[in-house]
Amino acid sequence: MNEAARRRFDFVGQDKMVDSQYLLPNDIGISLLDCKDAFQLLSKEEKLYAHYISRASWYGGLVVLLQTSPESPAIYVLLQKLFRAQPLPQLQERATAVGMTCEEYQAFLVYAAGVYSNMGNYKSFGDTKFVPNLPQEKLKELVWQSKAFEKNPDEMERLWQVCGDLMFSLEDRQKQLGLGAKGTTAYFSGNCDLKDAELAQKFLDFKGISAYNTRLFKTVGDGGKTIYEVRLASVIKDDAPLKGESGNQCGVYEFEGVTFKVSRGDYSPLMKKVVENLEKAKDHASTPNVEKMLLHYNRSFTTGSIDAHKEGSKHWIRDEGPIVESYIGFIESYRDPYGSRGEFEGFVAVVNKDMSAKFTQLVASAERLLPQLPWPQHFEKDRFLKPDFTSLDVLTFAGSGIPAGINIPNYDDIRQTVGFKNVSLGNVLAVAYHTQKEKLTFLEDNDKDLYIKWKGPSFEVQVGLHELLGHGSGKLFVQDDKGKFNFDTGLVNPETGEEVKTWYKQGETWDSKFSTIASTYEECRAECVGLYLCLSREILKIFSHEGADADDVIYVNWLTMVRAGVLGLEFYTPETQKWRQAHMQARFVILRVLLEAGEGLVTVRQTTGGDGKPDAIITLDREKIATVGKAAIEAFLRKLQVYKSTADVEAGRALYSSYSRVTDAEPERYLTLRHTVLLRKESRKMFVQANTRIEGGDIQFQSYEASAAGLISSFVERFSEDGDELETCLQELSCRDSKHWGI
Ligand code: ZN
DSSP: OOHHHHSOEEEETTTEEEEGGGSOOTTOOEEEOOOHHHHHTSOHHHHHHHHHHHHHHHHHHTHHHHHHOTTHHHHHHHHHHHHHHSOHHHHHHHHHHTTOOHHHHHHHHHHHHHHHHHTSSBOTTTOBBOOOSSOHHHHHHHHHTSHHHHHOHHHHHHHHHHHHHHHHOOOGGGSBBOSGGGOBOSSBOTTOOHHHHHHHHHHHHHHTOOSTTEEEEEEEOGGGOEEEEEEEEOSOOOOSOOTTOOOOOOEEEEETTEEEEEEEEETHHHHHHHHHHHHHHHTTOSSHHHHHHHHHHHHHHHHOOHHHHHHHHHHHHHSOSOSEEEEEEEEEOTTSTTSOSOEEEEEEEEEOHHHHHHHHHHHHTHHHHGGGSSSOGGGSOSSOOOOOOOEEEEEEEESSOOOSEEEEOOOHHHHHHTOOEEEEEHHHHHHHHOOOGGGOTTBOHHHHHHHHHHHHHHHHHHHHIIIIIITTOOOOOBBOTTSOBSSOTTOBOTTTSSBOOOOBOTTOOHHHHHHHHHHHHHHHHHHHHHHHHTTOHHHHHHTTOOHHHHHHHHHHHHHHHHHHHHHGGGGEETTTTEESOHHHHHHHHHHHHHHHTOTTSEEEEEEEOTTSSEEEEEEEOGGGIIIIIHHHHHHHHHHHHHHHHTTOHHHHHHHHHHHHOOOOOTTTOHHHHHHHHHHTOOOOOEEEOOEEEEETTEEEEEOOOSSHHHHHHHHHHHTTTTHHHHHHHHHHHHHHHHTTTTO
């Protein structure tokens, strides 16, 4: 049976069957993006700066509605009006009155939460449409019986006319994002296909206009002549150059027999809100460099100039290790079916000062801790260099979805000349492992309780060790261009017992030598360092874990690694025999090493679950971690380091590939286990984010409960001061577009 046929089918309405991939399950994981502690540790100026950048991000994030599907803005406005007019418990009473079951009402809340967190009715990961899992007539009835309808029946009816059918329909073209007959998109008018996109790209390249902040609209003018409008995102609607403005490309051009009109003012009222808030943030900028960065961003959002955004990005790269980190603009082009238009995204993340203090102490102890690693002293760096790492907690991430880490900017010219930044989003990563007990797969019941209690603290230890003493440790043996060695050439290789025979020659680097396996191999080494050093009581004390608690932290850290190794199979493609994710491959390799250690340290039993479907149970023998487990990781980690130090790519590749291999051989049957992992995979989580508000000169931090209702409340309150104005604005913007889609 193929993947599609294996999927479960659910009923929607009386006679329609909907493939469950187009539904969000009622028990979908909804987590709090916890940033309260980190935010409270900021100074008042830092809080104000973070607040205004957040506001700018949230307003800009609404642009995504207009980039996703023709109906997204109307759905969003309909929901905002419904939820703003009356409290949720009251709305639920009306739902019951119109005959909605509890499940149907919950399905409606989950759908709404999905629209808010994806900023539209298409999933940000996977790009498929999702529809409400309840009968359309019942939802319509709820809208008609709502307080919002009581207040303004005409307006609610109009909104329903625009989106009521499109919310539920699953015609082929609407099932996923795509161009022309292949799917839906709002980056292009509905009459555009691949040929139009190609021609437009040719024109944009010819004129040297970046596509990042544009959309394309095609009309056929008098006499059948095709006119393409390239709309630039900007506050200004006037196409004439401003005083002193250079590089304005607006105008009408003839190109290959058609007309191109470059105009500005797309999303104008939203961009205005963005600019206003960035302007306020500027008053609280920490350095002149940050002020300049904001100035350029504002010029970009005001005039539609991507060059100005590039200038801003240069200042952003120079802002190293800030307390409040952010990035804002038209950034990632994954969701433009043609791949060149950027989706609006804005985020604010803050350094977790608490966690950073522990990391600093870890770094301060590095000289004493490094000799505990299982390789001879000569394989360690002459001097410990603290790797560039700050863990940030996301306060705000506006757009269609939240990644766990980012590597930006995407402008290739800037990456090559000025550089880029790697940002690790700690509280997003942490949540990736958080889950409710019922959904915690592959563990025994008592392990689930321990896991839930200690996952956060043990993750903090593992991340600190992984980043600082993992990526920060170990020496590379190099012979420089003058023939000079940075190591003692008579040195004995502890793996072979012979003299060191290989090293990095002039121009060779770790990445160039180990190429395709370099990143996963290095992640594996860093993960092993974490597992190995977390056994040290001294280190656990730095993180304030002592006695029995320390034992639990160790146990849960190791258990998490073993479970991650099993879950990692999701990221293996049997057809190509390739791994798609460096960290997950690394964890699978570690699982293999620990299974190989034997003596009952780790078992993975494939079973049948209570539902009659395949399942698995993982066990880890707590008593054997410090003996069997430690010895296995010690031997493996030494090999990883020695091969890395000596540039022995042959031995390194042979070792790493053998542990990465996924077959269905007995007793593990990894390919079968992979099917079980896919079968029991949890749907992608949604995040509830906080709001910040200025009240009496102070910044208030407002958190919400981790549920669909909490997520909805966060969005209702986020824009409460804008009331109808913002919604009217969105409706007008989408009306202007809608004639291009015929809705
Ligand atoms: Zn790493």
